[in-house]
Amino acid sequence: MSEQLRRAVTLLDELARGEPAQSIRALAETTGLSKSAVQRSLASLVEVGLAEKHHSGAYALGPRTLALGTAYRRRIDLRATAIPVMTRLRDVTGETVGLSTPVGDEILHVEQVESRSELRRTFEIGRPLPLWCGAPSRVVLAARTDDEVRRVAHARDGATLTPAAPPPPDELVRLVERCRADGYAAALGETIAGVNTLAVAVHDAHGDVHATLSVTGPATRWDRAAMTATLPDCRDAARELSRALGASC
Template sequence: MQNINKTVVKSMKLLDLFRTRSSLTLNEMVELTGLPKTSTHRMIVSLEEVGLLQKDHTGTYSLGMIFLEFGQLVSDRIDLRQLALPIMKDLRDEIGEAVNLTIKDRAEALYIEKLDTSHPVRLFTKVGRRSPLYAGACSRIILAHLSEEEMENYLKGQALLSYGEGTITDPTLLREVLNTSRLEGYTVSHSELENGTTALAAPIFDYKGQIAGGLSIAGPSDRFDEQQLAKMIQKVKASAAKISHALGYR
């Protein structure tokens, strides 16, 4: 910390203002940061020179177009599985149950990573497995956080078939569960894809605030009593939030 460049830090303080504001004047930046006007102006000129800020004909500043280029480069280079894996390992080691990572692939959920439990009795799931978006916590958490239009288009064209004794096949009930999942930030399923199983999942968001995938814990139902579920829900939500943060979600 002793070698930190104070000018760089102050410049980032200026750029950080544009997270919540599309444009600002010099005076507004001075007022919001509390930095001296003279030094603020020098930093703005430098930021404009390298393309990080741009000024319009009224003298108002906004983020430079170079951020589009950098943003796309970062987006292209992000590997969700690679970012999620160490967080998944910590979660699995803490709770002792299988942890799954899913993404949306067309009209299905696709398992792109799985860490098994150490228990001798376990669920059969593998990387590459697919499941319908409406069935099972790991799938439904993605469906719950799609846009209203995308969700409705899916539900209108999807036959709700039963995979287990707990599969939700009533469209009205499914919509209620989806709405609750969106509000509470998690979902739980019991015997939806396989009888005798329980799963709970939380959403993962990308830097645009859009759903990027789902993180779930799953296992035999007899290991998921109410007390255990309450603890696991908080842990899976916290782990999903860490992955979202790594993807740039704020």
């Protein structure tokens, strides 16, 4: 672990267990770090939303920590139920099946069951992806308001990777509308060239999109015809998982 990361984690731990808001001096005293090191680390944490600075000059945990904690809790709650469902869907489609949860304006891959084929595509578990690219992201956007969709489509900031062929903003809005009508989303070579994904929504007891279930594979094999043929299986798997979460579908 790098020294910068170690200092950041130390500060986050202290912000989590200490007073609701703490000064740089107080944090330096409790962590043993120099005030200059605390100030530098806090500036980086504020920039990414893991900490926030109050008008008083004190610091507290930022909103992103709640989003990440929520995503982690969802992963724990979902995994035991999802793995058997995902495994059966993998066996039907022959491709890698993924489970993702929305976190603010990003989507986080939290679980996967890999294809048995030597030629396959897997996910990087725990890496956030932007909502303005990819089939799982469109499933999440389809449940949001038109204003939210347009904002995400035109903002395009904060991404930790560069998608291969993201749709232009106006095209993304159209694709979200199509997802609402069809009840699923397909992305062809968007995030990674030569890789296609089909995604459907997993709903909770309130009818909200709790997660997305996706099937991803190489375009040479996982093409539109293959997606269309196995779409009923994908929907059945999503309904089964939704019912396990209390949905009435």
